[in-house]
Amino acid sequence: MAIKCPFCLQMAHCRSSQYLSDSVKRIYYQCTNLDCSCTFTALENVEKIISKPERLTEEQTVEETKMQMRKGQSLGRYGSSFTLPDRHAQT
Numbered sequence: 001m002a003i004k005c006p007f008c009l010q011m012a013h014c015r016s017s018q019y020l021s022d023s024v025k026r027i028y029y030q031c032t033n034l035d036c037s038c039t040f041t042a043l044e045n046v047e048k049i050i051s052k053p054e055r056l057t058e059e060q061t062v063e064e065t066k067m068q069m070r071k072g073q074s075l076g077r078y079g080s081s082f083t084l085p086d087r088h089a090q091t
């Protein structure tokens with residue numbers, strides 16, 4: 001992270017940071033201009049959610065898919081063995 005120094009407009013580098021809340025962070029900057037060496041803080045915060053992950057929907061879809069696959073597999077397996085006249089004849 002870098003930001004322009006408010007005094008000399010040279011780039012300042014992040015030295016440390018601390019979260020003030022879940023979505024707000026205070027960042028400590030130091031100017032890279034040796035003649036200035038200004039230190040200052042800036043706040044970084046979540047401004048706007050552009051798109052959010054739809055994890056819940058994905059999990060539901062995956063779970064539904066798994067259930068459908070299991071149902072299909074067991075139906076096919078047991079369906080074919082139940083059609084045999086004598087189940088002991090397989091061994």
Ligand SMILES: [Zn+2]
Pocket residue numbers: 005006007008009010031032033036037038
């Ligand atoms: Zn500066």
